[in-house]
Amino acid sequence: LAKTTQPISMDSYEGQEVNITCSHNNIATNDYITWYQQFPSQGPRFIIQGYKTKVTNEVASLFIPADRKSSTLSLPRVSLSDTAVYYCLVGTDSWGKLQFGAGTQVVVTP
Amino acid sequence: DTAVSQTPKYLVTQMGNDKSIKCEQNLGHDTMYWYKQDSKKFLKIMFSYNNKELIINETVPNRFSPKSPDKAHLNLHINSLELGDSAVYFCASSPGRRTFRYEQYFGPGTRLTVT
Numbered sequence: 388l389a390k391t392t393q394p395i396s397m398d399s400y401e402g403q404e405v406n407i408t409c410s411h412n413n414i415a416t417n418d419y420i421t422w423y424q425q426f427p428s429q430g431p432r433f434i435i436q437g438y439k440t441k442v443t444n445e446v447a448s449l450f451i452p453a454d455r456k457s458s459t460l461s462l463p464r465v466s467l468s469d470t471a472v473y474y475c476l477v478g479t480d481s482w483g484k485l486q487f488g489a490g491t492q493v494v495v496t497p
Numbered sequence: 498d499t500a501v502s503q504t505p506k507y508l509v510t511q512m513g514n515d516k517s518i519k520c521e522q523n524l525g526h527d528t529m530y531w532y533k534q535d536s537k538k539f540l541k542i543m544f545s546y547n548n549k550e551l552i553i554n555e556t557v558p559n560r561f562s563p564k565s566p567d568k569a570h571l572n573l574h575i576n577s578l579e580l581g582d583s584a585v586y587f588c589a590s591s592p593g594r595r596t597f598r599y600e601q602y603f604g605p606g607t608r609l610t611v612t
Contacts, residue, residue, distance in 0.1 A: 430501075430587045430603025431540065472538065487540035 391475045396492040405462040407491050409475030412456050420451060420458045423474045425490070431474060435460070465495045500524050501604035503588050509610045510578055517574045518607045520588030528552075529571040530601065531563060532587040540587070546571055578611045585609070 392410040399405045411420070419438050423431040435442055437449040437458070448461040462469055472490040501522045510516050522529060530553070531543040545553035546565040560576040571588060588604040 428606070430589065430606055431601075432603065433600040436600075474540075489537075489539065 391477055391488050393473075393475050393488065393491045395489065396494070398494050398496065399465055401466055401495055401497055402464050405465050405469070405493060405495075407460045407462075407473055407475075407493070408457055409460070409477075410457045411475070411477045414455050414477055418455075418477050420449065420455075421476045421478075422447070422449065422460045423476065423487070425472045425474065427471075431487070434473075462493075465493075467495050467497065469493065470495045501588055501590055501602050503586075503604040503607050505607060506605065507608050507610075509612065511612055512578055512580060514578050515574070515576045516578060516609070517572055518586055518588075518609075520571045520573070520604055522569055522588075522590040522602070522604075524590055524592075524602060525569075526590040526592050526602070527568055528591045528593060528599075529565065529568070530589040530591075531571065531573050532589060532603075533557075534585045534587060534606070536584070544571075544573075575609075578609075580611050583609055583611045 393407060419436055421436040422434045424434050425431040435444055435447050435449045437451050439451050439455060442449045450459045470493060472492050474487045474490040504519050508516055528545060528547045530545045532540050533543055534540045543555050543557050544563040548568050549565045562574045563571060565571045575582060585606045585608050587606045589601045591599040591601045593599050
C-alpha cells in the first residue's frame with residue numbers, strides 16, 4: 388500500500404474552508420484515494436473517493452493533481468460538527484488490505 | 498434502523514477471561530471486517546469475510562478467532578484476554594470483496610477494557 392502523510396492537526400473557525408493535504412509519493416497507477424471521517428466514539432465514515440482531477444459531493448471536494456502524488460480534501464464552510472479526525476487512504480481495487488494512517492484531527496471553533 | 502450494529506458497546510473484563518463481540522449488518526453486503534483501534538487511534542484491519550469465507554487474516558494472535566455464521570453476521574471471540582487487547586473494536590461491511598474500491602460502513606465500536 389502507498390504510504391500516506393498528512394498533518395496531525397488543523398484548527399479552523401466556523402464558516403471557513405478547511406483544506407487537508409495528503410502526500411502519497413509512491414502511489415501506484417491503479418491506486419484510488421479515499422477519505423474517511425471519524426467522530427469521537429464512532430466508527431469511520433466514508434467521505435469521498437477519487438482517482439484523478441477533481442471529485443465533488445455534497446460533503447466535500449477532492450483535488451488530485453496530474454502527478455497524483457498528493458491530494459487535498461476540501462471542506463467548505465465548516466461548522467462545529469465537522470470537528471473530527473480525517474483519514475486519507477490510498478490503495479488498489481482489490482480485496483487487499485485497507486489500512487488507516489494517523490489521520491488529521493480537525494478542530495472547529497466558534 | 499442501524500446499518501451495522503455491534504454488541505456489547507462496552508466490555509470490561511479481567512485478564513485471562515474469554516469474551517465475544519457480535520456484529521450484524523442489515524445492508525445486504527457480502528463482505529464484513531473487524532478492525533482494532535488502539536489508544537493512539539491507529540485503526541488496523543484484523544479479519545475480513547466474504548460470504549462466510551475468510552479472505553483477510555492479518556497477523557493477529559491465535560487467541561482471536563472470527564466466525565461468520567452467515568453473511569449478515571460476523572463475531573469475534575477472544576481467548577485468554579491480555580492487557581494489550583484493550584482497544585476499540587470496529588466491525589464494518591461493504592458491498593463487495595474489493596476492500597478499497599467499495600465504501601465501508603462501520604459499526605459504533607466495542608470498547609474493550611482488560612484489567
